[in-house]
Amino acid sequence: MKRLRFLTAGESHGPALVGILEGMPAGLPLDSEEIDRDLRRRQMGYGRGGRMKIEQDAAKILAGVRFGTTLGSPVALQIENRDYANWTERMSAGPGGPDPAAVTTPRPGHADLAGALKYGQTGDLRDVLERASARETAMRVALGAVARAMLRNLGISIGSYTRNIGGIEAVGGADARPELHRHDAEGLALFADCSEVRALDENSTKQLIERIDDARRRRDTLGGAIEVVATGVPPGLGSHVQWDRKLDGRLAQALLSIPAIKAVEVGDGWSAGALHGTQVHDPIHLVDERLRRGSNHAGGTEGGITNGEPLIIRAVMKPIATVSNALPSVDLRTLHERRAHIERSDTCAVPAAGIVAEAMVALALADALLETLGGDTMHGLRAPFARLRLSTRARLGHVFLLGPMGAGKTSAGLILSHRLGRPFVDLDARIEARAGASIAAIFRSAGESEFRRLEQIALEEACEQGPAVVALGGGAVLGEFAWRRMREAGVTVRLHAPPWELARRLAANEQAVEARPLLAGAGDTAGKLAEILREREHWYARADLHLETTALTAEEVAGAIVGLLRTIEGPLAPLAGGSGRGSPTAPDEP
Structure with missing residues (x-):
């Protein structure tokens, strides 16, 4: 990231998650309720596991905000892990150990084995899995909510919904809610939140729930795909001049950093490779003295730069690696084959992944905006942002x-x-x-x-x-x-x-x-x-x-x-x- 920097720390069953976001301009109104709303959204979704019944996530603002307004200094947040009460001895930071219930059998598809081999922690895989857990994404959602507040204040709206679970395709936003899909991405997301699986119509919701129920009966897990939309994005964010400044590449990196996300496409993505250029590229028209596009196959970026159309990104999530019907593995203590370790987990976390993806897109977009416009204050951003917005x-x-x-x-x-x-x-x-x-x-x-x-x-x-x-x-x-x-x-x-x-x-x-x-x-x-x-x-x-x-x-x-x-x-x-x-x-x- 160029102008915004963030760090998170904390283990899944440790005392708390903490995060620092540096680079936010001064003068942004910020209420902890804005952050907590997205934390609640992350905990929703059909197919979630028992941990969501324990944690009631809420962010405590530790620094960077005074009287409800950002100061320009780093914003520091903390989210307590309520489940830590059950792990105080096994997750103690003080001298002690070893853990009487050490984990020695890695789960295929998880970071257990790769992390243990890298850091020499084969004696207890919990030293790896606690940090590799998707629990860390709660803090990303919190920090992303701060970035979202800045973008919303300037007129950029971010949302997501579920496109696919376990091979079942759900209705797309352009068909189900075209007005929201083009003009109000956050409104689209809040509409999706009314569905247990964050689908946009009743028929899709029913089919996706049935698919999750079938996987649960099989003691298995499911992945799927989500679509993230950003509306109100002006032309000019990102750059074509160097590989690492191209916004679509930065967005792909942000989304692929989310646990279990394995593929990302912008706009038509994979399908564009099977079509002619005249079918893929978006014609430019002058309508009411504005440059407009007749379509948005590009998904809002051309040459690594936003073009003023809504940003459309899809991410594919693999099935969760903790499977009740455990796969074969090897006990690293005895080197005998046995079934993989099982942690408390979800059957399907695709609906929640959409909220995490929104956060990462918000952080990447906010970073690109600040890189393009500069500005240490919200007031200093407004006229330059308007100039970009009105440039077409x-x-x-x-x-x-x-x-x-x-x-x-x-x-x-x-x-x-x-x-x-x-x-x-x-x-x-x-x-x-x-x-x-x-x-x-x-x-x-x-x-x-x-x-x-x-x-x-x-x-x-x-x-x-x-x-x-x-x-x-x-x-x-x-x-x-x-x-x-x-x-x-x-x-x-x-x-x-x-x-x-x-x-x-x-x-x-x-x-x-x-x-x-x-x-x-x-x-x-x-x-x-x-x-x-x-x-x-x-x-x-x-x-x-x-x-x-x-x-x-x-x-x-x-x-x-x-x-x-x-x-x-x-x-x-x-x-x-x-x-x-x-x-x-x-x-x-x-």
Whole structure:
């Protein structure tokens, strides 16, 4: 890894797993619940063994985070092993031994024999198997959840689902949930989590469960295949200039490092080798002034670089090496043939492998992103990331103005729309016109939740229409859906000012405060605004561009926004007439 580095330590039945992740930028909101959610997901799945009933994994953040925000220093995590209570003597770090139940018969397919021969530990294979155990992947999932939080904050979504167990093919994401498969990989994964085997339809779920039950009756194990999807990935991650910078190679290494993963394909992978080039390569079209692909056989990478399409990777997991119907082996103490050692294990861990694969893809993508963009802070990443995201556009699309009440979104937005030559949409005004009532009246009669629903509908409609300058209400950005739609449709600009300045502007209009439900009745307007800003800051901070508007006129704000927009235009924008440039002169075709 180039910019991110991580290490894990700990044995399967030791006191705890620990991990350190170095290179995370400062300023990322991070809650341990985000990490614990993925740890819980890893423990789910039909075919899991008894250990999942013992462990209730939760991560303790030891370093690198203060007041819920990363510091830029290494993030350190710890996961306690509850089962250690049953192993305190046999897994003691202090002087002692030998283990009265030493393991001397290796399991075919496990690291037991290879590790023992390498490290000279044939007297007790537990010295190898404790670390080689897939229990270590719990910490990878935890560290991957931190990387996922960073990617999600920028608009990249990662998910997985089961494609195959024991030779039974499950329905693919592009067929079962095409909208999620293309635009919301994490939503796709959470949908898959509703199935015990993380399949995407009931018929596939039933067939896969039957296959696992058959293997259990045979006292055997099963492998399979999972698909990992990443959406919102911009062009430009990875590089073609050296072998070790190619992103598809780095992703393959990350996935093949997971215990029992034996093969990886990107896009059409193996099947592409049997087709003609015209059937494999993805045509490029200019649609709505954006470069688009008619297909995604490449799986989101070309030349080792992301191309702006969803990243599609599949990994094959072999059956678990601990088989109840144990295979022949050799006792390394007596050199007599006997049945292999049996540890408590799973019948099938393919559903859980998807969660581990998500974590490794998140870590590899986060590393590639930081390598490409640099940045020691989240704020420093946003504009460069937006420039990559928008690089396939000849024009920037919608310009969304967001921020608190009083920031100047409407007054500056009207002027900006004239300069850019596009319509102006005031989302709150549109909601009021549709409802036939003021926002305050909607709050009183139907409540805030109903207003937020109307707000989401209005935003969706605005995104579906032609490019415009869209002034959003202060709370319109409080959710992942809004951010996904805005990023797909254009660029986000945050206007902000200190609470006292916002209060001063609102006070200039005697009705402005009372017309705003969240301020109505507040004796201290500035204090109430400061409270609202604190609650919403982690959402507002996601904007591509930021402008402090104190002491600026609406004309000056609009002019400054035009300048900011030009800093994130891609290489195609000057050819089509970029922000505020007017109509370009098209180059002659050769």
